[in-house]
Amino acid sequence: MVSRAESRSLRSASRARHIPHPAGALAGRRQRGFFALSVLVFGIACFYIALTTLTRITPELARGQDFQNLPIVSNVASLIPDPVLPAAPGENSSFNRRINLLVIGVDKRPDQPDDAAGYNTDTIMVLTMDPVSKTISALSFPRDMVIDIKYPDGFVGQDRINTSYGVGFQDSNHSIAAGAKHLAADIESNFGIKIDNWIWMDFKGVEKLINTVGGVTVDIPEELAVYDWYYTDDDFTDPHYETFPPGLNQLNGYRAVAFGRYRNDSDLYRVKRQQLVLESALAAVFSRKILDAAPTDLWDSYSTIVHHDIPLAEMISYLPLLKATGGTINLFSVGDPVNGVDTMLPYTAPSGAALLDWNRENVQYWINQAFTKSRYAKSTVEVQNGAGPTGIDDAEALAQYLRFDQYLPIVYIGPDVAVQPTSSILLYTENRRPMAEDIADWLGIPHSAITVRPRLTATDPDIVIITGRSFDPAKLQTPR
Template identity: 40%
Template sequence: MHEERYDDEPGSAGGTGLRAVAAFAAIGTMALLMLFVVTAASTRALPAVLPGWDVSVPGVSQALAELPEGYRVEAPAEDHRFNRPIRILVLGADRRPDESPLSARTDSILVLTLDPATHRGTVLSVPRDMWVQFGEGDYGRINASFRAGAEGGGTINAGAEQTIRDLRENFGIEADYFVWLDIRGAARVIEALGGVDVDIPAELTVAEWFYSDDDETSPRYVEFPEGKQHLTGYEAIAFSRYREDSDLYRVQRQQLVLRALLEDAVAFRGLIGAPVAAWAARSVVVTDIPAGRVPGIALLASRVAGELETFSLGDQVDGTPTVWPVTTADGASVLDWDAANVAVLVANAAATR
């Protein structure tokens, strides 16, 4: 794995300059994407550049089809490595501004699976309080896994790799890449996309609540009633962090916001806002996804958004609880879990074809 860190660059451009840059970037992004498509369509590279997309270019596609046997470019089979499901661990880090990223609590842990062959996707969330074993015999909440790895290895990559190992060894969850996201900073990304539209079910509503963002910025009262709501970046993060009713409900709120963001990615305002959002994300996102794969994976994610299924290790299986609260010898409140139920949920989330 390698680390790609997006850091803010100083600048003094005003609003007009930013809009001009955004407009130019949008045009450039679309032009570059078209170049990717046309070039890749005439080679075997298309599935690698744009997984899950079958592009037909007039003239080029016909010429390829008429090539003699042995020279013809065939589409990869469903079981080809280009068509294997892509599994991305998403870690939402909750930290104070004066805290090091290496000491952050990853209170949001989920695995996004995207299938290029079937255009289906799943999100599997892991409740942060699930009690797991780290390495040779240490135990703790799963949200402490990242911190243990990051502080031991000295990098965000080391923390993500530790979490991937612990998810695999405790739950059988696999991941190919990771995305580490500063939750508070993510508000800027959502703002750049023009906010997010969510349809809040009755069980996830939030009555009037004083959200202080840990008394750092803009404390205010917020509420999230049932029905369709347009949330600002600040509101989306507040909604995602609320857990006074249940940490399991908080997981569902996060899934709701994630699904809405993916669906907005295919909307016109999402396309226009994407370059600005990418700029806003430079200081709050770390990933090991190779730069050459990012455009294709992003397009695939937007394509499967409408078919996205959500799962949680907090879900019941055939009416049987998967997790339940217990108190450790040190007095900590954590979640114990049923291994058989976890295996069923992990298998269901991985079954995209």
């Protein structure tokens, strides 16, 4: 048996054996310090990887936004030196390319089965969003417009644009997606507009959407008013009279659809009515802050009302851009006249069908208006003849070139000025310098020919081009 004194002696000896040597303690501290440093380096590396990944993913998920200023990026970036951050995507970056959505509204009656032969596409429009200028435009196509349609066997024939969807629909065992893709392909081949995604709705879908946003307030001009239209939205409900007088009209989904369908006066007027409903619906979405909902909630709410091919990730990237537009939409129709010249040319087919041929230059003009390059958006250009009496036609030719070939939105002819030997450019808005330099390149004149002038009134153009005696329209640069 161990005595109490021996026990104390053993415990003291044990403690003595476990007292670390000074050199060993130092080594342990070094190991712990090295481990902490490794963790810190690993953490910084993770931050770096997260940040660099984020700055590559974010431009695609938040197009048109300066992602360096987004909270999630700036918070991480504050922990790392500035050189880590790449530059924000430029105007011509693929991250900032336009987004083109094809909107298809079909005349599918409630009593028709889902495999009914093709349906009629009553609404065909392209919504285009520009991430750089933060604008959204709608370009509509009259349903009776005749285009080249490519059939599944490779044959290309002419028919109404509203038959294109049905060709793809019927050839694919009644697939809405195939019909939409076929129409998108025909639009690209006829007009050069590449479609990113499509949205498909029938009458009831549109009605539900409008009711979901609480109805729309439409300001109807006199020429688009409708009086005593005997209307029903199907073939088995008794019709009744609908009237849409000039001025403000509060419309629920049913009446908004009815207003947008009326075309007893003109198919071109129907396009205008549909655009009014679209504009009013977008205004309602913004005024009621519907886009403030979580993207997944929006997805769940509307994905059952419409057919589309927009993945959830794409929808998330579209929403900030749509919100950045502020609810303003620019409305265009390829059927509108240009400078008093009709774009749509009605004729009757041998079968008796009423069809619309079209002026190619005018249609291209409206496409240019809707798809204006970002650096030219909302700009105004005045062309002045500085070559004497013989230069009037050349100035007109330059204006046409700028409108139709270079996609400038607003170009007009100004007064003649004193004759000068060479062409020159007056720049009244400094932030339009890149555009002025582009114009100089097209004209084949040096950038030194650009002179900055103070803008005296709000109505002054951004740029004035003065054509000199040496100007030759035949030498204008061919658009790339």
